[in-house]
Amino acid sequence: MLPSIPWDETIKSTWEATEKGAIDTFKTFFKNKLLHYEFDKEGAYIKKWIPELKDLPSSYIHKPWKAPADVLEKANVTLDQTYPTSIIDYKALESER
Structure with missing residues (x-):
């Protein structure tokens, strides 16, 4: 016979698991955002698979x-034409936290 678990304890543990998952997802998002700096500082992967860059x-390959305009011009990159601008406003996200 299985032990009886009080209903409120079940709800509490489910809520804690859900809350932890949300926090882990948030941390994972920002961790993934930084991984390319750590493992591909020179941007070799980006340069191979995104020929526009x-x-x-x-120093600018990840962002x-x-x-500056002169650097973009020298690299033949025109934002919003040959390459899109960032669709995420990281400063706004950080100020919301």
């Missing part, structure tokens, strides 16, 4: 929308 210097 192949001439961009490594081309932050590159």
Whole structure:
């Protein structure tokens, strides 16, 4: 015979598991955002699979929308034409937290 578990304990443990999952998902999102800096500092993977950015210097390869106009022009990148701007406003996200 299985032991009896009080209903409120079941709800509590389910809520805690759900809450932990939400926090882990949030942490994973921001961790994944930073992984490419750690493992591909020079941007070799990006330059291979996104040919529009192949001439961009490594210092801007992970965030081309932050590159100065002269750097973008030299690399033949025109934001919103040859490459899209970032669709996520990270500053706004951080201020909401």
